[in-house]
Amino acid sequence: MRERGLTGRAIWAPLAAAVLSGLVIGALARLLMRGIKLAIGGTTDISPAGTAIIIVAFGVLALPAAVTATARPVIMHVGRWVTALVTGLQTARTGLGDAKTILLADDGQLATISMLIVAFAAIVVAHGRVAQYLTRRFRALPAARAEALGAPDARPA
Numbered sequence: 001m002r003e004r005g006l007t008g009r010a011i012w013a014p015l016a017a018a019v020l021s022g023l024v025i026g027a028l029a030r031l032l033m034r035g036i037k038l039a040i041g042g043t044t045d046i047s048p049a050g051t052a053i054i055i056v057a058f059g060v061l062a063l064p065a066a067v068t069a070t071a072r073p074v075i076m077h078v079g080r081w082v083t084a085l086v087t088g089l090q091t092a093r094t095g096l097g098d099a100k101t102i103l104l105a106d107d108g109q110l111a112t113i114s115m116l117i118v119a120f121a122a123i124v125v126a127h128g129r130v131a132q133y134l135t136r137r138f139r140a141l142p143a144a145r146a147e148a149l150g151a152p153d154a155r156p157a
Contacts (some may be wrong), residue, residue, distance in 0.1 A: 014066035017134035022059025023129045032120045039112045061087045065128035069135035080128035
């Protein structure tokens with residue numbers, strides 16, 4: 001019974017961590033995207049469907065880091081940087097639609113836009129670290145009380 005609990009935790013911890021990391025980092029990314037739009041004078045409406053897509057995408061992109069959270073240090077770092085690289089490439093590709101607008105922005109807007117872009121890059125790099133931290137925390141959670149006491153399975157055989 002203990003082995004089943006460890007196996008379940010090994011499977012569900014990275015999935016839960018990726019979902020939670022996607023929720024947190026995706027929401028922050030969405031806010032920064034709106035901040036950049038606001039800084040360049042664009043529309044600042046936030047659609048629920050767009051926000052959901054961003055959160056789901058960030059959750060999926062967190063999987064390499066979450067799955068490698070308890071691996072050897074080299075593999076763990078590779079998983080984290082794969083998440084950062086893929087997330088960065090996807091968000092940069094998406095953000096290039098506004099590149100022309102950003103380049104043509106007034107001088108007074110450039111400092112704000114630059115700070116928002118640096119903040120966006122920081123959360124992309126932190127994305128993998130957050131997923132790995134959450135995975136390790138979820139795997140370290142104590143087992144259910146019945147497992148800790150060694151009680152037999154309550155289900156009929």
